[in-house]
Amino acid sequence: MTAGRIRIDEVIKDGEKIIAVSRTSPFYPDGKGGQLGDRGKIGPANVLKVKEKNGYILHYLDAHLEPGDYECEIDPARRKDIACQHTAQHILSAAFLKVADLETVSFHMGERVSTIDLNAPFVLEDVLEEAEDLANEVVRSCERVEILEIEKEEAEKMNLRKLPNVEGKVRVVKIGDFDVTACGGFHVENTGEIGLIKIVDTEKVKKVLTRIYFTAGDRALKDYREKDKLLKSLSRVLTTSTKELLKRAENLLEEVKEKSAKLDKLSEKYAEILSKVAEPEKVGKYYLYHFSGTPEEMKYLPKFLADRKDTIVLLEHPDRIEIVSNWIDCRKIFEKLKDQLNVEGGSSQKRAVITANSASRIVEKLREILKWF
Numbered sequence: 437m438t439a440g441r442i443r444i445d446e447v448i449k450d451g452e453k454i455i456a457v458s459r460t461s462p463f464y465p466d467g468k469g470g471q472l473g474d475r476g477k478i479g480p481a482n483v484l485k486v487k488e489k490n491g492y493i494l495h496y497l498d499a500h501l502e503p504g505d506y507e508c509e510i511d512p513a514r515r516k517d518i519a520c521q522h523t524a525q526h527i528l529s530a531a532f533l534k535v536a537d538l539e540t541v542s543f544h545m546g547e548r549v550s551t552i553d554l555n556a557p558f559v560l561e562d563v564l565e566e567a568e569d570l571a572n573e574v575v576r577s578c579e580r581v582e583i584l585e586i587e588k589e590e591a592e593k594m595n596l597r598k599l600p601n602v603e604g605k606v607r608v609v610k611i612g613d614f615d616v617t618a619c620g621g622f623h624v625e626n627t628g629e630i631g632l633i634k635i636v637d638t639e640k641v642k643k644v645l646t647r648i649y650f651t652a653g654d655r656a657l658k659d660y661r662e663k664d665k666l667l668k669s670l671s672r673v674l675t676t677s678t679k680e681l682l683k684r685a686e687n688l689l690e691e692v693k694e695k696s697a698k699l700d701k702l703s704e705k706y707a708e709i710l711s712k713v714a715e716p717e718k719v720g721k722y723y724l725y726h727f728s729g730t731p732e733e734m735k736y737l738p739k740f741l742a743d744r745k746d747t748i749v750l751l752e753h754p755d756r757i758e759i760v761s762n763w764i765d766c767r768k769i770f771e772k773l774k775d776q777l778n779v780e781g782g783s784s785q786k787r788a789v790i791t792a793n794s795a796s797r798i799v800e801k802l803r804e805i806l807k808w809f
Contacts, residue, residue, distance in 0.1 A: 442478060442508045447501055454481075454497045461486070461493035462510060464518075464622070470543040471621045472518050479506040517653065519622040521550050523581060523611070524633045524652030526623070527574050528552060530615035531567040532648075533597065538563075540597075541645065548655065549636060553645045564635055564648075571633045578628035579612030591618065632656040699732060707736035714741075719806040721746055722764070726799060728752035742786070750802070752795040756781070759788040759802070764809060772805050773798065 446457040465488035466473030473486040481499040529540035542553045591606040597617040609619045634656045637649040651659050667678050676684040716723035725741055734751045738760040741749050751758040759766055770783035781790040
């Protein structure tokens with residue numbers, strides 16, 4: 437742990453939250469510059485979260501403290517990981533700019549994976565690979581990472597990726613001759629400390645941006661181990677090698693589709709037969725059919741029953757009840773059940789779906805309602 441001192445000016449109790457407030461703090465706040473915050477201890481209390489608000493630093497603690505001066509400790513392993521992820525982000529953002537002239541418009545660091553948003557609705561696979569390769573070349577080159585405090589006029593001459601709108605001196609992070617950008621966060625001293633940068637996923641956001649998910653350092657190694665274990669486990673389950681895993685999965689999916697299509701046809705035929713032999717319950721002027729069974733067979737029962745005059749079909753699933761009819765407004769049925777039984781669900785004119793584990797009270801109440809329709 438990195439040791440230091442801190443003065444707590446006020447301690448606030450907000451429900452179960454204990455918040456220690458100070459004007460200055462050695463703890464870096466969560467979310468500042470897209471970065472994760474520090475963790476550690478203040479006196480005997482563990483720091484769970486750190487926020488910056490209205491010029492004050494808020495420390496969320498797991499134990500109560502009185503205002504005063506305290507020894508504090510900052511978790512160095514977490515700070516090292518944060519520095520690793522943040523420098524990796526600078527390298528990856530610069531790599532996309534050099535490879536495809538794609539700019540990073542935002543950055544977010546997560547506990548497991550981090551993201552950058554690029555100013556393009558999609559990024560080609562070969563561009564992703566080229567940027568990743570270039571980023572890892574910079575890592576292997578062990579470039580020096582310099583933190584410079586310079587005047588804004590001098591910063592304007594350094595060809596920064598983005599010049600911040602600040603007064604006075606600018607904090608600049610310089611990664612060899614590869615990248616120069618303004619930043620207030622933590623960084624490694626040498627790119628070799630990162631070890632590896634790996635893009636793990638992408639997605640389109642806001643219709644005009646591409647979000648790049650990445651990991652670096654020990655996180656990347658952990659991610660590789662987890663995926664390697666998963667592949668080996670799948671290989672054992674599917675009795676094939678990892679090289680043949682995709683082909684094996686595709687073959688199995690094709691088999692499942694064929695069998696599913698056959699089951700669908702059989703279920704439809706069974707539902708047709710069941711509809712011919714099933715005996716309805718006469719309730720008022722309506723004929724109530726009540727079924728419980730597999731989803732496949734119940735899927736087709738309304739097809740063969742709903743058009744029969746004054747027929748109502750009730751389908752009992754493990755987690756829901758369906759009421760289907762072409763002869764009564766199911767919306768009115770649902771509203772009455774909702775008012776009288778406080779059930780949840782939704783409805784249309786010809787179908788109502790009710791969230792329920794048992795149909796007994798629904799059927800009983802439905803009988804009462806139908807007698808008055």
